[in-house]
Amino acid sequence: MNKIGIIGSGLIGKSWAMLFACSGYDVMLYDVISDQLQSALVDIEAQLSALYKEGLQRSSLTLAEVKGHICTTTILEECVTGAIYIQECVPENRDLKRDVWRQIDDVITPDDVVFATSTSAIVPSLLSDHLKKRHRFMVAHPANPPLLNPMVELVPAPWTEPAAVDRARALMEVIGQVPIVLNKEIDGFVQARIQAAIIHVAWQLVSEDYVDVESLETAMSEGLGGWYAFMGPFDVKHINANGFVDSNKKYGAMVEQVQKTFPKPELMQGPAAEKLTRDLEQWTPSNRLADRCRWRDRRMSALLQLKRKLDEE
Ligand code: NAI
Known part of the structure; x- marks a missing residue:
């Protein structure tokens, strides 16, 4: 067994x-x-x-x-x-x-x-x-x-x-x-749907030249990622104001306004994708991807241990 x-x-x-x-x-x-x-x-x-x-x-x-x-x-x-x-x-x-x-x-x-x-x-x-x-x-x-x-x-x-x-x-x-x-099936389940939404917005910001790829990545790793290693989006919203209702009152219309500017989904291709590829290659050349994975894995292992330790406190 x-x-x-x-x-x-x-x-x-x-x-x-x-x-x-x-x-x-x-x-x-x-x-x-x-x-x-x-x-x-x-x-x-x-x-x-x-x-x-x-x-x-x-x-x-x-x-x-x-x-x-x-x-x-x-x-x-x-x-x-x-x-x-x-x-x-x-x-x-x-x-x-x-x-x-x-x-x-x-x-x-x-x-x-x-x-x-x-x-x-x-x-x-x-x-x-x-x-x-x-x-x-x-x-x-x-x-x-x-x-x-x-x-x-x-x-x-x-x-x-x-x-x-x-x-x-x-x-x-x-x-x-x-x-x-999950209570019922849906394309992409939870994780891939959230990832798809993030990539969708990130692609707009980079392909339409609002920000360079390095800054975009920094916004995730040094900004949003800090919260999201420990809590989810609703919990963040709840404590970043005086509760979810207050957050909605203060920021709900702003969030809706931003969401209205999201573009239609598209395949990531063309000159913007080529530039993104060149930028990423400069960052981590294809022949160094395994090293970069090891770099990530060491940090993820350490984070996992830290989270377990904090949970015990
Ligand atoms: P992979 O390409 O690394 O490994 C697939 C393995 O299946 C290969 O070793 C291949 O020889 C073997 N294989 C092919 N036909 C087979 C058969 N008929 N019977 C037995 N083995 C067979 O793929 P990977 O990345 O491990 O993905 C596997 C699944 O996990 C996919 O459905 C993928 O979507 C899913 N997944 C992948 C993630 C990722 O980040 N790569 C994350 C989470 C899920």
Whole structure:
């Protein structure tokens, strides 16, 4: 009753594998490409070693014990048989995901196994309507990287049984994640919708030359980000005035006026996108992206530890 099946050993599959293994679950990681599984294990070792070296790990187990909880297979049936929970992490392609889930549906028989997909934005009904066991299917969308970002959004399809969501929520809590549960499905769920709104506005400000990209990024990292690492937009509004009603009275019309100036959605392309790419390349050249990821991950690990410490006070 301790086995987790993870389908796909890319960026997100690896991170889920580490998360479950850090809590002592036996993870079986499946991929169609055997070389990918080998490189996943190498990368998992490197990521965990870096965290353990700096004391930023999320586990009371030793590094060797965590690694000992992860094994790999190229046989789907071996991965999912006996698992209590299956987390699918194959590329964001609706047909591919539907096919993978059809195969899993054919193999799994026990009635209490949770079927979860990591999809970033495809609503669960579009991935599960063809399944015999669709009542236990849901989205469990992590924030990247899941190992350092505890929020997971659980999104049920119209036919998902509440008991399945409860099981997923309980499991997420056991592994130290912070689940939120949507009442019903919507494109982009919560996180990708908010991100889409931010990118929409940021693109307008940069592409229409109101501000350069560096200043735009600074507004997030040195301004809004300070609040949002600890609280959400309504809570911020509530305490930045004498409560939400007062805030609305003082700033509601201003907010509406600003919102009226938002442009129509558009693809980010053309000369403005080319300039943005050049600016970003100057900042972090493409061949240094892995370094920049490590830079971010160290800071996110430290922030996570700080937040946990503050929560205990
Ligand atoms: P990825 O491209 O890094 O990894 C996908 C893995 O799936 C590869 O190892 C590939 O070999 C494997 N694969 C392909 N077909 C397969 C099959 N039929 N059976 C088993 N394995 C198969 O992709 P990534 O970034 O890990 O994304 C996976 C899912 O997680 C996507 O749905 C994505 O939208 C979602 N996600 C991605 C986030 C991100 O920031 N990259 C954040 C949260 C969710």
